Amino acid sequence: MTGERASNRKIYEITGADRVTFLQNLVTNDLGRLKDGLIYAALLTPQGKYLADFFLADAGDRILLDADAEQAEGLARRLQMYRLRADVAITPSSLHVLRGLGEPPEGALRDPRHPSLGWRLYTDEEGSPPTVDWDTLRVAETIPEAGIELLPDDTYILEAGFDRLNGVDFRKGCYVGQEVTARMKHKTELRKGFVSVVLDAPVTPGTEIMAEGKPAGRIFTVAGNQAIAYLRFDRATGPLTADGVVLRRT
Numbered sequence: 001m002t003g004e005r006a007s008n009r010k011i012y013e014i015t016g017a018d019r020v021t022f023l024q025n026l027v028t029n030d031l032g033r034l035k036d037g038l039i040y041a042a043l044l045t046p047q048g049k050y051l052a053d054f055f056l057a058d059a060g061d062r063i064l065l066d067a068d069a070e071q072a073e074g075l076a077r078r079l080q081m082y083r084l085r086a087d088v089a090i091t092p093s094s095l096h097v098l099r100g101l102g103e104p105p106e107g108a109l110r111d112p113r114h115p116s117l118g119w120r121l122y123t124d125e126e127g128s129p130p131t132v133d134w135d136t137l138r139v140a141e142t143i144p145e146a147g148i149e150l151l152p153d154d155t156y157i158l159e160a161g162f163d164r165l166n167g168v169d170f171r172k173g174c175y176v177g178q179e180v181t182a183r184m185k186h187k188t189e190l191r192k193g194f195v196s197v198v199l200d201a202p203v204t205p206g207t208e209i210m211a212e213g214k215p216a217g218r219i220f221t222v223a224g225n226q227a228i229a230y231l232r233f234d235r236a237t238g239p240l241t242a243d244g245v246v247l248r249r250t
Contacts, residue, residue, distance in 0.1 A: 199242070
């Protein structure tokens with residue numbers, strides 16, 4: 001089997017007659033897109049803050065939920081809270097997540113966030129050990145990751161670029177946190193957000209970014225001479241430094 005295992009992922013199966021409408025009323029993306037392939041989405045708090053992000057895949061009589069392993073159990077519990085009388089069951093799956101670049105094998109689905117992230121496959125086979133430097137690919141395209149850039153009860157998904165990553169649908173009906181997300185999209189200009197930057201020298205993740213002596217953001221994932229940075233756009237208008245190292249937006 002071609003593909004390396006994503007050992008930091010966990011799959012849950014969502015079954016029952018109400019599985020599509022149940023998720024449609026909760027998550028940021030439109031479940032109608034399942035017929036076209038893999039969906040990227042998030043579950044938010046009622047205040048519009050990020051709780052978890054995940055992929056959803058149609059598997060016939062079930063929907064597969066592919067989530068960060070450290071978030072998956074808590075996400076399943078949160079979804080159970082919303083189940084009420086819906087004909088839905090949420091159970092762990094024994095399937096593995098494989099991913100890779102290049103031509104996808106039979107049954108694989110393209111990663112909807114960006115073409116450079118290749119494909120994902122849900123299978124009984126364990127796959128090969130990881131060899132791809134996924135952080136370098138993420139940093140190049142400013143793609144945040146759960147537990148690093150995406151922080152529960154803290155991140156707003158539009159600041160994390162979910163509209164650019166095909167992770168939110170503004171035309172679907174209501175979902176948890178929809179009002180705040182729609183207001184940020186249509187009535188305000190984003191003042192903060194993630195961007196990719198080029199570094200003149202190595203910088204440690206977590207280093208504060210300064211602009212003319214004022215805090216303007218923070219460095220997150222670093223890959224070579226590039227990094228994902230969280231910036232306050234109103235302050236990041238002039239020269240930027242992190243621990244004395246000059247950085248430039250790409």
